[in-house]
Amino acid sequence: MKDQIKQRWSGMEMQKTQFLSNLEGWSEEELHWAPEGEWNAIQIADHIMTSEYGTLGYLMKKTQAPASDIPVAGSDSAEGSSGLNEALKSDKQWKAPPVLPDPKDEMNFNEMAGKWSHIRGKMRSFLDELNEDYYDKQIFRHPFAGRMNLEQTLGFLEHHIEHHVHQLNRLKERM
Template identity: 35%
Template structure:
């Protein structure tokens, strides 16, 4: 089952590389332009902050070990519905604890995000097989989920924000 999680992490990282390629030729001042709400850099920062907060939560939750509840069909359905909403171009506000992302330089946020992803990979590598069906993650909309669905949620969260990045690029005339 960890093989499936690792494939999802590879997909997440590949999708991130595609985003970077899509903004490769955009000048730094445009990447930081907040004329239409969040800048592209702030979107990256938000994605990193969400993944960092999720990783910290999972690290703490894992300490409960066998006391973590088991995942069921209801959890899977709720996350599937959440992911379908995230795939859409619909807009909604971020949770308050990650709603005002800082604006970094591009290389700084890329470095921070790379470190977060390394932390997630390490967490997955060290996560005990016998807990793979335990509810270690809590999504703001999708509720409590197991590790595999946590990684899936990162993918769909990122897809959701690709819509936002594309809107920003269009508004900036890029």
């Protein structure tokens, strides 16, 4: 794995650790509480995991094609990725893309953390085995930001978690 990809992976892992650390002191009741019409902490985690799992599936499908058949990510990809990441760094509330299902509220903390580790294990295996010829190719399409290369995709996933840490903090303040 190239250094830039390792760096993004480390950022994703750090964000996941921060997210889970924020929740460790919450009771099961707090994990499943939310104001009417909003997501609770378990639903936020489920949304993140669904996003990561869906992204992994997209990457796996896209990289079945020869790398030579996939366009290189250019300035449009960089602009879309940068704009998306800036939006996700803020604590402004955004609607989830309509391609994602409503998050579920069916797990306890340990089940959620275990499921997330399982998804991350699959993603790490994929990244370890991915031929570097795909790294600069448009191998992911975000519903709002458009096509991205691998580093941009991992950057999105990293900032996606950061965004939802803001959401957790707002939720905790309202308890």
